[in-house]
Amino acid sequence: MFNNFSKKIIFASAFIFLLSACTNVAPYIFVGGEFNRESSDFAKELKDRSSVEICYNKRSTTPKILTQMATDECRRFGKVAHFMKNENLACTISAPAKAVYWCLCPGETAQSRQEQEKNPFAKKEEQGCSSLR
Numbered sequence: 001m002f003n004n005f006s007k008k009i010i011f012a013s014a015f016i017f018l019l020s021a022c023t024n025v026a027p028y029i030f031v032g033g034e035f036n037r038e039s040s041d042f043a044k045e046l047k048d049r050s051s052v053e054i055c056y057n058k059r060s061t062t063p064k065i066l067t068q069m070a071t072d073e074c075r076r077f078g079k080v081a082h083f084m085k086n087e088n089l090a091c092t093i094s095a096p097a098k099a100v101y102w103c104l105c106p107g108e109t110a111q112s113r114q115e116q117e118k119n120p121f122a123k124k125e126e127q128g129c130s131s132l133r
Helices: 004-021 063-075 110-118
Strands: 051-056 080-087 097-104
Touching: 051 063, 063 080, 063 097, 080 110, 097 110
Parallel strands: none
Antiparallel strands: 051 097, 080 097
16 A cells, blocks of 8 residues: 555654653753743843643653752752652653652641642742741
8 A cells, every 4th residue: 555655654653752762861950931032031031930741752861860950950949849740751852751849948848838739729928938037
């Protein structure tokens, strides 16, 4: 059914797909809508961060590297990184895994953050840590 040309195209596409999945890409912090020029936050520096999402390749990145990246990013805002969850197939083909860390204010616990996430109608605190003000 397939002619020779069709088989070559399918083979080449599969080869490129597999080759791109095997490349070592450095882990990076995922920012949703980063390239959306219509966003009001486009090309502006972050003022606060409640969580950090890091895309990475499991073959070339260790948990220590991920934790260090999250710690450094949360520290920029006077917060502490706390591992929340890991998601597979959440980012690009070359960096398919995503580690999600919460940036907790000093004194804030993961349990209090979970309760706040579960109850969306509860009064939410303002962004930032009260100790920074």
